[in-house]
Each structure stands twice: as C-alpha cells, then as structure tokens.
Amino acid sequence: MADIAARVWNHKWKIDPIVRSLIDTDFYKLLMCQSVFRQRPDTQVRFSLINRTTSVPLARLVDEGELREQLDHVRSLSLARGESTWMRGNTFYGKRQMFTPEFMDWFENLRLPPYQLETKGDQYELTFEGSWPEVMLWEIPALAILMELRSRAVLNDMGRFELQVLYARAMTKLWEKVERLRGLDGLRIADFGTRRRHSFLWQDWCVQAMHEGLGESFTGTSNCLIAKNRDLEAIGTNAHELPMVYAALAETDEGLARAPYDVLSDWHEEHDGNLRVILPDTYGTEGFLRHAPDWLAGWTGIRIDSGDPAAGAETAIRWWRERGEDPRRKLVIFSDGLDDDKIAELHHQFAGRVRVSFGWGTLLTNDFRGLTENDALAPFSLVCKAVSADGRPTVKLSDNPEKAMGPADEVARYKRVFDVGQQERRAVFV
Template sequence: MIINLARRAHDHNWELDPITRSLLDTDFYKLLMLQFIWKHFNRTRATFTLMNRSQDVRLGEVVDVDELREQLESTRKLRMHKSEMIWLAGNTFYGKRGIFEPAFLHWLEHDFRLSDFELGVKDGQISLQFEGLWVETTMWEIYALSAIDELKTRASLKKLTELELDILYARAKTRLWEKMAKLYGVPGLTVSDFGTRRRHSFLWQDYVVTAMRDVLGKTFVGSSNTYLAYTHDLEAIGTNAHELPMAMAALADSDEELRESQYKMLEMWQQTYQGELLIMLPDTFGTTQFLEGAPDWVANWTGQRIDSKNPYVAGDEYIAWLERRGRDPRTKRLIASDALDVDSIVALHAYFGGRLQNGAKAGDFRSAVDFSDPKRWLPEHRIRFSSGWGTYLTNDFRDCNPQGNDGFNPISLVCKLSEVDGRPAVKLSDNYQKAMGPQKEIERYRKVFGTAGVANAPVSV
C-alpha cells in the first residue's frame, strides 16, 4: 500500500506514533551479534554513548528531549511477537535454516530486556548513554539512532504547510526514481538497503524499500532492516560490526593480546556460526595492519566489507592480499557501504565487476559508466562486488525543502560502544577523523596497531 506521506505528516499526531514498532526494526547484524554476545559474554557489562559528529547541528535544540524520552521508554516496553519468533526460527538466512539457536530464541522471547538510559542536553547536544549488561545495551544502538533521526525529521516537518509537505515528498520521490533509473538494467549489479540508522523516517524507509523491490527486481537483493525483510519477504542482510573487535580489544590484558584480539574475535565468530556468515570488517584498527598480520585461515573467509577506507584502494588491497595468499578473488565477496550514492555505486560496480576493453584504472570509473555500449563494456569480474546503500538511499532530502533551509539534511550521528567492564573501548578506523575513544587510549592503540594505510578524509554521514 502506498502511503500519502505528506498527508500523514500533516494530519497525524506524531507524539502518539511510535518510531520503533518492533524489536525487529534494527539491522540484522545486531541480532546475529546479540546471539554471539549472549553465548560468550552474557555477564559482561557494556556502555554505549551517543556522539554527533556534525557538531554544527545543535541537536539538543532541534529534538525535543521529552519526546525522545517517551520514544525510548516506548521501545523498552516492546517484546517479540510470536509470528516474529516463528520467522526467526524457521526462515532461511544466507541459505541456512536454523541460524538462531533454540535456546537463544527462547531467551529472546521470554527474557530479553533493554537497559535503562541516561538522557539530557549538554552544550546544545543530546547526551545519551546506555549502561548495563552487554546483552541489554547492544540493541539500543539502532533504536536510539533511528529515533533521534526521525524526531529531527518530525521537527522540520512541523514547520511546513500541507502544500510544502507535498512538494517536499514529490521532490524526494522524483530523486529516488532518478536514482533507480540509473541502476535499472545494469548487468550484474546488486544493491541492498543499509539505511536504517540514519533514515528520514520509518515510513519513508518502508516506501523506499518497496519501490526498490518493485522497480529493480533481482538487482535489489535485500535489506539490513530485519523488520522490513520480514514484512516484505526479503533477504535480511548483515553479519557483524566494529562493536565485537572493539570489545575484545578492551578486554585484552597486554599489547600482544590487544593485537591478536581482532583475530580471536573472527575465530570465535566462525566457531559460533559453524563456518557461515564469514564477511569480515577489518578496519576497526586499520585494514592494512589487519591484512598483513592475519593468519592464513582468515583468507578462507567469504569476503570483506569496506567501511572507512577509499573503496577503490581498499578493494584493490584486498584482491592483492587474496592473490598473495593463493586465493581466487573472483570467488570472494566485496561489499562497499560508506556514504555511497548512485553514481559511486555504478562506478564501483564497473571497476570491480568488469573492465574496459583497453584496460582500466581506478580513476576511470569514478563517474557513472555507460553499460549500454557493448563495444566498451566487457563483464569480467575481478571480485563479486555489491553495495550496501545507506543514508543517501533512505534520507536524501538535500535541497528538497521548499522553504530552502537544510533542516532535512542528514547528519553524522553514531552510538558506539564506549566501555566494556569498566575499560575504555577504542575504534581507530582507516580514517583519522573517525577515531573514537579517550585520546590517551587512541594513542596507545596506534602504537600497537600502527597507522599504515590510514588517511584523513572528510566525514559526511
């Protein structure tokens, strides 16, 4: 059913409309990681802290903190529905049935609870923290981010007349259609929705996912949003994230244990999931050092997700590493996921999924490629490439506001692990600008892991 988004925004009582409608309204990897944490770290305590990297947006003055508190309290009351549990237990994920253990599903249905939270405003920014058992805090990440982003949206929507709302959504829908038109018919292209955490709203993400499914067909391979995968009969996409190696590193007792923790986490993961879900995310402490020090068995993993590194550089680095390890890159999966938009998706697909007749370099593909000319385009994939399309799929309202201001522009908001059993958690990243943690600990980690391959790049989302 197509919802009249402008009419809904104009007439509906937003204060009574819950943003998080289901505990499944989260990234699929959060559920997979929750099972991992429940199995191995069920008595470990963890703290998650909100951070607005777009400091020019004084979020505490945009979002009504009392409304946010009501939304978070509403989310705390949610429980899994019987139909959702049946779907998790009986559905096939990545070709495997029974990926969630019966004991875990029983705990999830009967005993899972979200922790309490501390909420306020400090220096114009929202101050939000979740502290408790790791199994009680980890799921807050996506619920908190999507709630704040939607409340920011609602605050801007309230300033528009019904006509202006109509124009806003007409422009956004036209932009979505133009983006889908660029992707339609591109040979071998695969794209998935990764846009939950920074979406314009739940209803808009639902609209976008429906449109992508209906227009792009098999090119659109699924959504990282578990609830939308459930309701639209799509593949749920996702494996694991930075949170796990950050926690393992924080629990290390020596520099040697710290260095090896990133591989210990992978070993525990593949044992937990019996050799399934083997997509690694190597940039937590720097991709280059990760690959150089990785045990040989890591090269047997199915693929790699690129997050904070230039995707051309990161992809070439991974391909070269696989070849040095005697593995065929054409059998592996490479997933780009950081700040992608339609032209970068097409260009990256062209670079990794084919070649020009006279050869190619990375720079040749940084604008969209004409796939319709068979004399120029020869499919000859170097690696199985796919894109996880996030913010600029589910929250691209840039220049759509008829009032002309940037109130609907997405911001770079994160909610990250900050402490584990009282120890500070650190993320270095492949981008100096994305490093997180106490400065003293960041410096210690950089001495252990080095800074090879790390660059300075602007952070947009």
C-alpha cells in the first residue's frame, strides 16, 4: 500500500503518471468499445470536455504544459502483455472470452488518436475527433487527468506534515463511511469512481479499504487496472454514449424513436445475465419504459442514473409488474451522486422489493470536502461527452434537465419525439 502523502511530497508526482495504462479505465468503456467495434466501426465522432461547475477555473488552476504532457503520455501507451492476457483469459460476469480475438487484435495495436486543446477564458476546450472505437477511449483518461491535475495544483503548496494530516483525515472520513455501511444487511456495492477520482493512488486505496471493510458486500471496481492488480471483479455494463450516438445517426423521427431500443437489441445479441441492464434515462425514463418492447422486460435489471432515485426505482417496479415480471427478481443499480447516507436510505427503502445494488462514484474516490482551506479540493462536475456523430449533433435529455445537452432546436425535437413532459430540476453536484 503506497504512502500517498510521502509520494506527493517526495516526488511532486513525477514518478506517477496520472494514467498509467490503457486499461486504467472503466470496464463499461471496454465492453461498449467492443460493441461499437463490431456494430459501428466507421462512425466518425467528436468528444468534448464539459465543465458543468464553471466556478472552477480549470485553465487558471491547471498548467497547460502539464496537461499536454499527461495527454501526450496517454497517446504513448499500448496494451501490455499481462493486460492482454488478463482480458483474453479472465472470466468476466461468469463468461470466458468476453472479448473476441478480433477485438483484442485491434486493441493490442491501438494508440489513442490526437487531441485538440485550446484555452477559452478560464476554461479549457479539449476535443477528440476520429473513428468512434478509438475516440471513445479518450473519455475516462481525459477526465482523470483534469481531475488529478487540479488536485496536484492544490497539493503543490502544502508542506510535508500538512499532507500527512490531510490524507489521514481523508482516510478517516472514508473509513467512517465504510463502518456505517457495514451495518446494512445484504448490501451490494461497487466502486464506480474512476472518472472523477482525486488520483489513481487514492482510488486504489479506497478500493482496498472497501474490500477489507465490507468483505463480500463489496462486489468489485469499475477500474480495470485496479481490478487486475487487486484480483477483484471488473464491474460495468453500458452508458448514455451508445443511445446518444445511435440517435444522432437516425435519418427520421421514426428512426430516432427506435434508436435507444436498437442499441439494446445489439447489446442483447452480445451479452446475457447481469450485463443485460437497461439505462433508460438518456431521453427520459417514463417515455422509454412506456414504449419499450416486451422483450426488454425480461432483462436482468435497470440502472438509475439521474432524477429522483427513489422515484426512478418506483417507476421501474411498476413497469415490471405491468409487464408480468416479479420485481423481487430484478436488479436495480443506483449510481447517481451517491454518498453513504443516500445509500443507506435507498437500501432500507428497496431491499426485499428488488435486488438492490450501488455504484459509488465521486464521493467515494474524491471526497475531500471540508479538509482544505476554502474547500479547494471539493469535487466538481466534469464530463467528456460525444457531441457529434457523422457531423450531426448529439443530444441528451436525462431525467434531470440540468444534465441535458445539445443544440436548443434538437433538444426541442427530441423532447417531442420521446414525449418528454415536465421534469424536476435537481442541482448537479458531481
């Protein structure tokens, strides 16, 4: 176990590249990448960094030279032999050879494509363009780099003992959360915190703490490199990116309305069991479930990632009952803005009614709130999204309009096509 404070003080991070492997990424990214490689390899996409917390002036906090150095380092990475062996030979979700030989041959020869970086006011404009399977793999490294460079900028002014105390307090804070969660009977929880982590070393420490503190209640981590190194389950399914790009490629309103289901039809061909989890909120959960084909009701579960999580789970339960399914046999994964108190509340509310699981993200791997002057290390909301596909803009509506994105005229069109009514605005914290 690394002495994180000593590493920060003694080396000022030079020994630790922020992203140290192409599999220092989330498992769902690799699963989706294989699906895209198979289904839509020639689609041209553009991804862009979006800082939702505009009060955090990244271009003033993070040195452009350091940012370029870290981005260039990622472009130098290739899959190591041991990493390839792990992907080719390991069992994921009970399935051997999750990744096909064709995909692995391509991935082993991959270098990430170029990036474009500009400064606009006090923010960075960071974009990636090219073929979808290649560009999509920039999302997680880009976010991890910006988040950690911001952390480094704050930590750089701290003294040796100040750093020791800071990390001791952060460790105590997390361990107290683990102790509170330990009392939840039947808890199932995983680390989903790669994208907005404080640092790689800190995420690795958090995963080890969860593993020791929660035992079998800790189901694994979304981070593939940590899963490999710590012999843990790699956890993840699919994300909003797939329906956003499929929808942008639709030629007509009818095709647009079908797009979210076309995504899951393709996924259905490739995966079964616990990988058949619906993410219904890209264009509104209510409308998605109302128009969903009957075969989707047979899927294993649903992930709730925006809006009121309890309301989302109740909607899913009603839908399963209407389709003749027993909700008690279904999986509900909560993954939006969770902390220990909300996890406990949702667990008590839904345990026994559905199979409850949690993907704990930013407030697991980046909760330094209240530990520095002016809360300089408080987490913030940073995303990297597909903004166009084959030259057409992408749109996300979400169950929370504060997370919506896309040109205003296209947002209006999508709301009409997907029959999105009044939505409740909820503050986006992380």
